[in-house]
Amino acid sequence: MSTRSTLARLAVCAATACALVSTTAPAGATGPGGGELRVFAEEPGHLMPGNVDQSESLIVDSVLYSGLVRYDPKTLQPVNVQAESITPSADQKVWTVKLKKGLTFHNGEPVDADAYIRAWNYTAYGPNQQANNDFFHSIQGYPDLQQGKAKSLSGLKKTDRRTFTVTLSEPYSGFRTMLGYIGFHPLAKACLADVKACDEKPIGNGPYRMESWEHNKVIRTVRFDGYKGPKGKSKRITFKLMDNVSDGYAAFERGELDVIRKLLPGDKLRDARQKHADGLIEVPMASLQRIAFPTYDARFKDKRVRQALSMAVDRKALVDDLYQGAHVPAQGFVSPVFPGARNSCGYCVYDPERARKLLAEAGGWQGGKLELWTNSGADHQVWMAALGEQLKKNLGIDYVVKADLPYSQYVDKIHTNSMTGMFRSGWNSDYPSMENFLNPLYGKNGSTAVTGWTDPRFDELVAQGNRAANQDEAIAFYQKAEDLVAEDMPAMPVWYVKGSTLHSSKVSGVVVNPVGGEPILADVTPAATTRKK
Incomplete structure (x- = not known):
């Protein structure tokens, strides 16, 4: 039931996935679960979930953050991730969200009911000018936040530390389906204390945590071992920031990239079909x-x-x-x-x-x-x-x-x-x-x-x-x-x-989710490597 007004939504630049995983690993990486996955990306605009509306930001945040649900790449149905349960009332108007135990942000803060309520209120508050603002239009109290009459949605109520309710203005049976979108992800309390810093170096709750962002050059992330869900398969995911996908494809040909996750231009796709037929998924x-x-x-x-x-x-x-x-x-x-x-x-x-x-x-x-x-x-x-x-x-x-x-x-x-x-x-x-x-x-x-x-x-x-x-x-x-x-x-x-996904024969578990068209990077398993002597 989204009525979001964003720039990215108007431009099907055909953001898709081309997944290739590193054939080499840094010294010290051993076996599956080690190694570095090098990913093509262009410079992201923002990394705060409420302000993310472009593919270059989404792919980075896909490893830094986790939400209430994810979309199964085969069935496209929402599957609980951080949510233990999401239950509607009989009339589909009031939804009760209960979180799993022991969830934390990368800084140690708990991912609790407050974490979701604070994130949703911040994004829904009109003066904050967040790109995903009107994803919350269906929740009671939204108009008041646009007019500056309130700073919190009247439809959000904390029941206990791990439980909150969401009251909609109108019944909507698909509300749970919406919740996998990144605009509904949680925010650490420290993020609201310094929004600019959090946009630069996010305090996420996903399988990887941010190490550094050298603008227009590289974003480095490392596996977060405190993550309660399935662990990331590679030790590091590094996003190499380039001007366009043609540059990315050339870098892959030179052995400098492992993942190209965007639609290849026509001539590059033709070349990939000829050279890398075994690893090309469309x-x-x-x-x-x-x-x-x-x-x-x-x-x-x-x-x-x-x-x-x-x-x-x-x-x-x-x-x-x-x-x-x-x-x-x-x-x-x-x-x-x-x-x-x-x-x-x-x-x-x-x-x-x-x-x-x-x-x-x-x-x-x-x-x-x-x-x-x-x-x-x-x-x-x-x-x-x-x-x-x-x-x-x-x-x-x-x-x-x-x-x-x-x-x-x-x-x-x-x-x-x-x-x-x-x-x-x-x-x-x-x-x-x-x-x-x-x-x-x-x-x-x-x-x-x-x-x-x-x-x-x-x-x-x-x-x-x-x-x-x-x-x-x-x-x-x-x-x-x-x-x-x-x-x-x-x-x-x-x-x-249609998305073109290119992957190396030395990796496994390369899956592209049709919703968003991006590879599930945390699930890609690099080839086994040995420690350099």
Whole structure:
């Protein structure tokens, strides 16, 4: 039920995992459980859980912090980690969270009910300007924290040292599913005493603790032996910070990196398929690349115009020609890795003849040269231009790609309803639920509902799904809501993102979780090594 407004959520830069584990280990490392895992990453923005909304920060925090639940990479279901139990009331409105015994932060502080309550209150308090602020909008008292009338959520109550209750404003059967997202992780008391220092050197509660962060160079972490869960398989995880994944791939080829955890560009993927076929894993992710229509613009008001533009796009050609088939042409609005996903989008079928008919029925294109917007600096203009050529060929509409705005300005333009053409607006899921692909993007108050399209029937169907007894029963309501979107086409799905994971034959246990698309680094086992004499 998230309505988060973040920059990262709009940009499916296709953050995925490419896992390779060190073939060598530092002196003194012996056998499984020793060694160093060297991981490609770009410079993170923040490491405080409440302010983390980009893949480069998430991958680092994935070893520094642990949450109430994690997502099983096979079933995608939430599995208790720090929670002993998470129990809803009969009406799904009050949730009781009980923590396991003996949990501690890296500085020795207890991970108790206070640790979660303080973290959630800090992130939910509007003046703190945390990126994950509105993940807490469903908890009672949230509006008061945005207006500065209160500093704590009235819906959070401590029962005892290891137990607290969460009262929601509206029932939501999927609340437990949300809790694996990093925005719900705990904070040490010492962190709130010095937030800036904690962002620089986090006091986590995960399987690894921070040693140092040399900005734009390296982040070093070491296994935390006081962790109550499964121990990390390598002694150290070191994040080598580079400018882009192409540099990372070159470093791997030189033997300087063990893990590349991001989608390889087309030519690098082709090279990896040829050189490292035995270690290349390509898996679907819970991510969608899409183009949104500014329905507040008169030229895009008629749904037949939007339908025609979508049917004039050959998604398979884009994926095959530009990405060597690395992605999957989209046929719906929800990632197929999630329960309930279907081929719901009839207007995603490539049919130029029908597209021309629909456009003619709508009175033709009256907008002059069609503007195709994306942000600068990420090479999205390449595939946007290829898409524009298809529209020109199939509908006779001339186009221009607008890719001159840096990311932050681009997002500001989107959120102020200032777009003057079709615009790229991808989506990375936060938690495994159909709702997360629908309400934030198309709901009346959705954080990334940036098309101007609304439908009270959609909002009611999502609300009915949220009130369902369980997530299985909710799917039928979410599917009906998706059908409304599929008919009106406020946005056109282009492809489902597929992650490319590359790993060495000298490691085991390399698993990429479709939720977030990152490798589970703590579970990667390096090859056995021997002490240097």
